[in-house]
Each structure stands twice: as structure tokens, then as C-alpha cells.
Amino acid sequence: MEREAMEYDVVIVGAGPSGLSAAIRLMQQANAAQQTVTVCVVEKGSEVGAHILSGAVFEPRALQELFPDWQTLGAPLHTPVTHDDIYLFNNAEQARKLPATLVPNTMHNSGNYIVSAANLCRWLAEQAEGLGVDIFPGFAASDIIIEDNVVKGIIIGDMGLDREGQPKDSFTPGMALHAKYTLFAEGCRGHLGKQLINHFKLDADKSPQHYAIGFKEIWDVPAEQHHAGLVVHSAGWPLDDASGGGYLYHAEGQQVVVGLIVDLNYSNPYLNPFEEFQRYKQHPIIRQYLKQGKRVAYGARAIAKGGLNSLPKMTFNGGMLLGCNAGTLNFAKIKGNHTAMKSGMLAAETVAQALFAGDTGGKDLTAFAEHFSNSWLFDELYRSRNFGAAIHKFGTFWGGAYNTLDQNLFGGKLPFTLKDEQPDYAMLKPASSVQPISYPKPDNTLSFDRLSSVYLSNTNHEEEQPCHLKLKDNSIPIQVNLAKFAEPAQRYCPAGVYEIVEEQDKGPRLQINAQNCIHCKTCDIKDPSQNITWVTPEGGGGPNYPNM
Template identity: 50%
Template sequence: MELPERESMEYDVVIAGGGPAGLATAIRLKQLAAESGSDISVVLVEKGSEIGAHILSGAVIDPIGLDRLLPEWREASDRPLTTEVTKDEFLFLGPGGGVKIPTIGLPRLMDNHGNFIGSLGNVVRWLGQQAEALGVEIYPGFPAAEVLIEDGKVVGIATGDMGIGRDGKPKSDYTRGMELRGKYTILAEGARGSLTKGIIQRFELNKNSDHQKYGIGIKELWQVQPDRFQKGLVQHSMGWPLPNKAGGGSWLYHFDDNLVSVGFVVHLNYENPTLSPFDEFQRLKTHPMIRDTFEGGKRIGYGARAIMEGGWQSVPKLVFPGGCLVGDSAGFVNVPRIKGSHNAILSGMLCAEHVAAAIAEGRQHDEISAYENAWRGSEIGYDLFRVRNVKPLWSRFGTIVGIGLGGIDMWASELLGTSLFGTLSHGKPDHATLKPVAEVKRITYPKPDGVLTFDRLSSVYLSNTNHEEDQPVHLQVKDMDLQRRSEHDVYDGPSARYCPAGVYEWVEEGGAPRYVINAQNCVHCKTCDIKDPNQNINWVTPEGGGGPNYTGM
């Protein structure tokens, strides 16, 4: 059937994504308009059911972004961060024990004192309130599903249609999406955003940059016993349970009232297709230097998401005709610090300042080249430049040697203002690193005990994930025969292991393997879009409001 035309609304600026970068952009635009006595109309759409519903982070937060954006935030009665870091610990773990690494030997940029521990989701909810108070129109539950391009220029976005059945046909409650048109469109979708991916390809924004690198971060939130709680403690580890050639590490953060955020990051350039990041995380909690924290405690939250790890050399061109990239859409995470929200906020502010200047000059739909030219000389660039070789060294030499060389290089950058290695490239993209299952030693994992370690489905339950089941599957396999011949036959179905939500299964049916996609379990981490060895899975936005509904994450 022929679909009805979309209704449209006009704004000065359209923002896709309600995370720290998108909200900082919106807030700063409104601040600048007020300072100049003008008005800038701003609309922001967010695919989650509410602002903050899809936000997941450790999180130890460098407050520089909040301090610049809203200097009064520390005095607010409803301030979203109250726990300051009081103690830093770094552990190197082996199978049966480990050592604490003296913090005096670590580069100063790794010091967490002065930072805050908390829920980034709560920070984002608070930022949403500040944005609405300034006049930003915010529409949660409306995913940006399409970029509108006319005469080679981006002129806005369209939200997704609602009420389409699994068969692709409109149902009785079908509602056409809305066109939101603007002089400039800002993509703030976070890691591996579906629109951002398309825009980068369409305008060749990564033509002069290295390919992006990724990790998967898996997190649980625990309420622990008071005698196991150390408010303000930040603890990071590396080593066991991962093998030396598989990069990653853990965190434990103690904050608020007996809450502990525990998480595990696995770099997605690992080689063994039988490795399961979820199960490695569960094993981590059994380590003798970790497990005591959780004795008598209760797991109250779970989630997962991809992390941008390419850094300085992987940041694409940030501008295209009619818009800009901000935050993790651009890849502004500082990998060794495991921090990106501060740069997300700073990038949103920087973008807003240049977009506001363009609007004041009467421009629209052009490239904001001043933003592109400014970021590398800003605090964001300085933050990323100092650590640009840590990830390549880790990937090239493994955890023990790579981290040692990375530490030396960070000290050199800090003390001498230069690197010993220049700027290293990242090697293979993450989807190209898996070895055929015949070439690796298969990893087997213990069964969960339901007390300290858990299975995927009970974990997804805690994420409050929900999707309307009668809708098109948003995890699109381009060639199902290729998936069987390669993903199954050569690599032994790694999607069933790298997915932290039990979305993918290979089942035997009539003597042949059949690929089952449990799309309703998806927590929107995007790992499948990144790690599939043939780039045969395409993640697109599901119906609005679907996915996790994180609380306190």
C-alpha cells in the first residue's frame, strides 16, 4: 500500500539522541540564544521510553563537562552526583590471586580524585529537566529512523513509523512517522548509531581516519551489605579471567547508599569465537579479590552496551552538509581512563557554539567547518591525544607488555609533551579478527550458581527490556545462507556468545541449523552490528520506546 505523507515541523536545530552530548548541545544552544537576546528553536528525539532509559555507564564521571555547562550544578538540591572518589585501587589478577599496583607509578591522568561516582542515567535525566526548563522540546519514545537528505544536504530526520506488523504491513494502530526539519541536524546517538553509520558512509567522513575500534561493557548494579561497602572506592582490574591476547578489564565503584557498580569491558578485537564476554564477566566475580564484596548482597540491575575505543586517530570528520556529530557518535572516549561523558558534554557545547554562530550569520545546511577545525585543539583533543597509543599497543602486544608500554607512553606524553611511538594505527577492524573455530582452543564456562553468577535471561529481566513483539525484526541479517555457511559452519556461531542478551541462537531443525533471533531480548548494545565476521547483521531502530528501561544505571 502507498504510505501517507509524513507531517513535518520546522526548527532551527534537530538533535537525534538524548544522552549527555545531545542534551549538552541543546542546553548550550538555548544558553547562547538567551545571552544574545535571540531565540533558537531546538527539538531533541530519544528512542528510549524516557530520557535516561538507554543510558549505561560505569560510571566515574570527570565533572569538567558539567562544571562548564552548568556551573551551579554542585549547589543544586537535586544534584545528580553526590559521591566523590576517596580511594583509587588498581589490581592485576591471576587465576588464584593478584597484586595491587601502587598508584604512585601511574600517570597522573589516571588519578580519579576529584571525580564523582554515580549513575550517568540519573545525570542525563537531570540534564533533560534543565533542557526543558530552557525551552528545548524533548520527545522520548520517538527513534530517529531516517536522515532526510535533499540536494546532497541533510535537512532533518524522520521518526520511525509505529504500528507495523512482523510481516511489514501496517496494523490497525499504524501511525506515520514525523519529519523534523532543521537548519542543522546533530547526531548524538552514541556508539555505533544507525543513522551515524549511514552518514559516515554517505559523506565518507572516515576517509582520512583510522577505522573505529570497540569494546563491549557489561554492568551489574548491586545493593551490598554495609560491612562490604566502602563509599567512594574506585577499583579497576586487568588480567584474569581474560587471556593475555584478549584485552579488557573490570571496575567496581562504591557509591550512594551501599550501591556497587561492577562491570567488565572486553575489547571486540578478540580472536577466539568461543569467548563469551558475558560469561567472562560472571567468572570475574568469583575471583578471591572480588567476590567478598558481594557476599550477602543483591543484584538489582543489569545492562550492556558497546564502547568506542578508537580514540584520536579514529575520530571521523565531524561535519557534513547540514549537520555535525557529537559525543560517542564521534568516538570521544578516553580508553585508559574509561571515561567519555565529560568529552561528550564538551563536544556538545563546542558544536553548539559554532552552530549558533552559523545561524546568527543566516547560514543553513552547510558544513560547520569551524567545529571540525576546533576540536583537536580543544580540551577534548588534548585528552585523547595523550592516550592515543594505549589501545594500539594493547592490541599489538597483549595485556602485560602492551599496558606497560602504554603506561610509559602516557608518562612521556605527560612529561615531555610527545609520544615515543608517534601515532600508531589500529590494525584490523574488530569484525575481521576472529579465527575459525578449528584453529582455537574451545573455552568452556561453569554453570551459574544464581547467587553470584547468573544466566543471560535472568539478567535481561533486570534490564526491564521490552519490545512490541509484532513488529519487524530490527536485527536484519542481509544473507541468511552466508550466516549459515560462515558464522555457523566456520566460526561455530559466535553471535550466541558475544551477545549479552541471548538474542541469537543456532538450533537444529530437521537435521539442519536454523538461526533464531529473539529480538525482544535486545538491549541495544550494537555488538552484533560490530563483531559479526561478515558484517552481515545490520542493527536498525525498533519501534519507539522499545529496548531496556534502565534505573540507576
């Protein structure tokens, strides 16, 4: 197909913290060196921030380096953390508040801010555009241009295809964006990043990446229940069959954000992460802040939490993986925004150094590895390398005790490394060997159903387009996943995309409601047969988060 093409020095895929920080740092470096660099950022969301979802307690370290005058420039960091409450939930009614000495140092948040990551990205985009970066929201990078084993750019997805992939009257072919270097900052489990890791074997000799699914809701609450700056974290109940933890942050404007993180290495195929989140909100510690409030937003997103042990090689011929696309999140802090930003800044400095020296592109910029290893980002990930593996191996209580000892007494520098070599998708037990889990019906006050929740995510896709949830083998959902695992896609999807439908005289079939998809990528991660591949739908489709 003939495609229009545009040429840039650097193309960045994804307008999240890492991609925007890379774009900004590139232009800062170019201005300081009096060099001309052309940079563009493509973003699949309808606007910058539309697909950004994060807790988020934000550590401003990377922002301080990127913009020392961020306060004067009006960065949307308005709510400093005032204090932390950390609990161990024993059961549905009881909890123990943990003293600071029994909590890993990484969980303390003095000097941090409660923010909307989506609004922070919108602000970063404004700064990038002010420096001369081209930003194209609503354009999904659907494919990679690889020639002679060198990444030469990306293809923007075609618009106006019908369900069978045939052009409609509105068909518009996607453009080719050529670049000397292409930086992939798609977020957790980026579909192009996944291809690059496989193509260039970037994860050779690494532990498999590990994931969680993170839920988030925003509530408007009465003034007497709101304490701006309060951070609440919890471990334990309701996750009896999984590891993870909950959070509740008191943001600005009488709003509370509440969420639950469920590790995707759970073994019971009947576990429903969405329903676990609904139960979580019923605990008295959480309920006291939500009662008489109104839920105004909902979303969910996968989280890459393997840390340093699972971090792939981040460079290859013609490009790099950045941020959560590589897995730079520090799960010991439950934070990935500052680490993603720093990875983008380091990448930008490496690319700028090469371009200013006359580099014409296409190389494997291995100098990045040295920049990374000499940075605070590497030091931070190294110190927390055992955090997730300890919880997976020893459980929430003893794993938490180990991590408190490791972080508080040894600064994360015990002379050994714990590894977790079992992929999350391989952890499910046969349904016949476990007990089904019975979840209560929603009360529509604190707990809700999935479809009403998806409505609050403002999710929309053009219905007449190819399904972006691809099955490698159409027989596997029924013959394997349903027969052996009671088809867990019905439960692990937080948006009700997958249903088993009984058809008269035909038996069961898997129905895919792709219109509901909120782009969390959980299906791509947790499917026990690894039969589902998430690819980009038309640009602009998916959730439209206002300030998540």
C-alpha cells in the same frame, strides 16, 4: 507516504550527555545573544535515561563549564571518589595491587565522582526543558532526510507495523522533523551515524573504529562491605584470550556497581564475553564486596574506543556527529561522559555562531574543526591516542607498561603514533584452529544466566513489529558463520538474541529473539561477515534502565 512535519532550527538525535549538552549550550548562547532558536531532542528510549548505561566515574570538567553552579542546581553528583585500588589479576585466586607509580596518570580519579549517568542525563534534560528545549522520549529517529547531498532533518519511525512491515489497526506514520542543522548524538555505533559516515565518507584516511563491550550490574550490599567512594579497577584474569579490564565502584545508598569491559578484537570465536563477566565476579578481590549482596540491575553496551586515530570528520552538509556516535571517549581514562558533553558544547557554539550570523542551514560547518582542535577535548584525545593501540599490539602487560611510561613521563606526547588498522570483526580465527572454552554453570549467587540477567534490564519490545536485526544474506549465518566460526553470535550477544536451532530434516538455522535485544550493538560490530545491521525498533522499545 504523506507525513506531518515540524520545523526546527536544530534537531538533536539522542538524549545522552552529548545531545543534551548541545541543546543546553545552544539555548544558553541564544539567551546571551538575545536570539530565538528552536531546538528539539528526540530519544528512542521510553524516557530520558532509559537507554543510558555507563560505569560511571564522572569527571566534572565539562559540567563545570556548562553549569558553574551545578552544585546549587542539584546535579546528582553525590559520591566523590575517595581512593583508587588498581590490581593486576594473575589468575582466578591471586592478584597484585599496583602502586600509584606503576599506573598511568589517566587512571587516577581524584576530584571525580561515582554517578549514575542515566540520572545525570535525566537532570540535564530537566535543565534543557527549563531553557525551552522540546524533548520527545519514546520517538526513534529511523531515517535521515537527505536532499541534494544535504541533511535536512530526520524521519521518526512509524508505529504499528506488523512483522511483515504492513500497517496494523494501530498504525501511526512517523513525523518528519526538518532542521537547519541536525546533530546526531545516538551513542556508540548509532545506526544513523553509521549511515552518515558511509554516505559522506567521513572516515576516509582514518584507522577503523575499535570497540569493546561493557557489562554492568548494580548490587545492594551489606553496610560492612560498602565503602562509599572506593574505586577498584583491574586488568588480567579472566581475559586470557582478550584484552580489557574490570571495575567495581562503591556508589551511594549501599550500592556497588560492578562490570567488565571486553575488547571486541578478540580472536577466539568460542569466547563468550558474558561468561567472562560471570567468572570475573568470582575473583576474591571482587567477591569480597558482593557476597551476601543482591543483584538488582543488569545491562551491557558497546563502547567506541578507537580514540583520536579513529575519529571521523564530525561535520557534513547540514549536521554533525557528536560524542560516542563519533567516538570521542577517552579510553585511557575509561571515561566518555565529559568528552561527549564537551563535543556537544563545541558543536552548539559552532551552530549558534552560524545561525546568529544569518545562516539558513545546510552548510558543512568546518569552523567546528578549529574549535575542536583548540579545545581541551582535542588535547586530551591526542595525549591518549596510543593507549588502545599499545594494548592491542603489545598485550595487557607490556601495553600497560608502555602506557604508564607514555602518560606519566611524557604526558602522552611521544613523537610517534601507533596505529591499529585491523577491524575488530576481521580478527576471529576459524573455530577449527582454536580450543573451545568451557565455562562453569552459574551458581545463582554471584554468577547468573543471560535470560535472568535480561529480565533485570526491564527490556521489552512490541512483539508484532518488524525485526530490527536485519540480515543482508539469510544464508550466511549457517553457510559461513556456523561452518567457519561456530556462529559466534550465539556467544558475543549479551542477551541471548541469537540461537542456532536444529530442525528435524532441515538442519540448523539461526533464530533471532529480537525481543531480548538490549541495544548494545555488539552484533552490528563483531559479526565476522558484517551481515547483521541493527536498526531502530519502535520508539520506547529496548531496556528501561532505572539508574545505570
